[in-house]
Amino acid sequence: MAKQQVKSGDNVTRWIVIAMVLLVVATGVFFSMMSQNDKENASLAALGGMKLKPAVTSTVDPDNGSAIVFNAGLPKVIDIWEDPQCPVCKNFEDAFGEYIDTLVREKKATVRFHVLSFLGDESVRAANASFCAADEGQYLDFHKALYAVQSPLENSGFWSNETLIKIGEKIGINSEKFTKCVNDGEKVDVVKANYDSMSKFGVQGTPTVFINGKLWERTSPNFDLGEFSAAVEAN
Numbered sequence: 573m574a575k576q577q578v579k580s581g582d583n584v585t586r587w588i589v590i591a592m593v594l595l596v597v598a599t600g601v602f603f604s605m606m607s608q609n610d611k612e613n614a615s616l617a618a619l620g621g622m623k624l625k626p627a628v629t630s631t632v633d634p635d636n637g638s639a640i641v642f643n644a645g646l647p648k649v650i651d652i653w654e655d656p657q658c659p660v661c662k663n664f665e666d667a668f669g670e671y672i673d674t675l676v677r678e679k680k681a682t683v684r685f686h687v688l689s690f691l692g693d694e695s696v697r698a699a700n701a702s703f704c705a706a707d708e709g710q711y712l713d714f715h716k717a718l719y720a721v722q723s724p725l726e727n728s729g730f731w732s733n734e735t736l737i738k739i740g741e742k743i744g745i746n747s748e749k750f751t752k753c754v755n756d757g758e759k760v761d762v763v764k765a766n767y768d769s770m771s772k773f774g775v776q777g778t779p780t781v782f783i784n785g786k787l788w789e790r791t792s793p794n795f796d797l798g799e800f801s802a803a804v805e806a807n
Contacts, residue, residue, distance in 0.1 A: 615721045616742055618721055619720060619743055623744065624744040625673075625677070626677075627708070628676060628677060629709055630706050630709075630711055632703075634765070636684055636769075637684075637765065637766055637769030638762045638765035638766050639686045639766065640685040640703065641682065641683075641684045641685075642683045642685075643682045644682055646680075646681055646682040648680065649681065649684070649782075649783075650672070650675070650684070650782070651773075651781065652684070652685050652779065652780075653686040653688060653770070654685070654688060655687075655688040655690060655699075656731075657692070657722065659722070660778070660779060661778050662719045665716065667794070667796070667800075668795060668797060668800055671801060673712055675804070681804070686766050686773075687702050687766055688766055688778060689763050689764075689767050692727040693727065694728075694730070698731050699759075699766070700760055701714070701733075701740070703759035704753035704754050705745060705750065707749070707750075708745055710743075710745055714739070714740060733755050736754050737751050737755070783804060788800070
């Protein structure tokens, strides 16, 4: 009888230990999720003052790598190849984004954005969302917003479909069509077409820029607006 009581006591102790372990694990998961949410909210706060500019219509050009094209047919043509997760692409956007936005909105050049996805699943999701935003006429501002909140680590888990939709909402893209497009991955075929076209156009990394078909290579250690704008105006 005494042996049975000891065995019963062991079982109780075991279940107490298991319960404590589960509680510790659950607490860790909870605080990890809270920490991730806090980081996400802090990043998205950077978009607080950003407002959508007027919509600009674009097209997708299968003959040029399924790029997102603005002002097709103008004599000056700029091709920009980027991956949304690429940190150097963020530096490029920070330096030249407003200038390129002006080229598009003032119809000074044909600008073709090649949205790549070779850095992983989050790049695929971000590229898909970018094409969804283009359907809303808001690629330029969504593109700017992506780089404004870009995670310093690739594939950190930050760019989920939920976060990409929140980015759209933060800047004023609130349509059900956009939400569905992001969640359903409606543009993954055209995202893949952009990726597959890299070798055809001799693109091996990002950012890569061509001005009237000629590769632009900076000579400055950093992205210098004067150097870039001079190269654009010279062509």
